[in-house]
Amino acid sequence: xxxxxxxxxxxxxxxxxxxxxxxxxxxxxxxxxxxxxxxxxxxxxxxxxxxxxxxxxxxxxxxxxxxxxxxxxxxxxxxxxxxxxxxxxxxxxxxxxxxxxxxxxxxxxxxxxxxxxxxxxxxxxxxxxxxxxxxxxx
Numbered sequence: 611x612x613x614x615x616x617x618x619x620x621x622x623x624x625x626x627x628x629x630x631x632x633x634x635x636x637x638x639x640x641x642x643x644x645x646x647x648x649x650x651x652x653x654x655x656x657x658x659x660x661x662x663x664x665x666x667x668x669x670x671x672x673x674x675x676x677x678x679x680x681x682x683x684x685x686x687x688x689x690x691x692x693x694x695x696x697x698x699x700x701x702x703x704x705x706x707x708x709x710x711x712x713x714x715x716x717x718x719x720x721x722x723x724x725x726x727x728x729x730x731x732x733x734x735x736x737x738x739x740x741x742x743x744x745x746x747x748x
Contacts (some may be wrong), residue, residue: 611703611705612702612703613701613704613737614698614703614733615646615654615692615697616730617733617734617737618645618646618702619690620730620731620734621644621714621734622644624642624714624731624734625637625641625713625717625722633701633709633713635714636707636709637710637713638666639704640710641718645704647682650672650700650702651672653696653700654692654693654696654697655692655696655698656692657670657673657691657692657700658670658671658672658687658691659685659686659687659688659690659691659692659710660674660675660685661684661685661701661713662679662680662682662684662688663682664680665677665679665680667684667688669684671684672678674686690717692703696737714738715738715739718731718735719735719739722735726727
């Protein structure tokens with residue numbers, strides 16, 4: 611399945627944190643498959659947002675920087691940024707096994723049922739649910 615940068619990030623965020631041993635092993639493998647290589651990180655210019663706890667300065671950087679104002683190391687602010695134009699060129703063909711395919715399908719169906727789909731997760735619904743339903747008709 612071909613997935614964009616945003617689809618890979620959104621899918622990782624949808625995956626459950628808890629489950630049985632076998633499911634968690636499969637989820638771990640899927641997360642690794644969805645992750646980004648060093649070349650992809652460089653190509654789309656991934657940067658983390660960092661915050662200085664001392665003076666509240668914010669900065670985008672790949673690695674943990676020191677604050678330019680007070681010299682203390684900054685902490686992650688929880689956001690990731692990238693060059694959206696360059697990201698459009700990064701498409702990864704991801705193999706997803708049957709059990710993980712079923713899990714992902716259930717997760718995006720649940721979003722739809724709860725009316726929680728967004729523009730960014732709608733394409734995942736199309737790939738996991740609509741395309742699957744169309745292939746079953748053939």
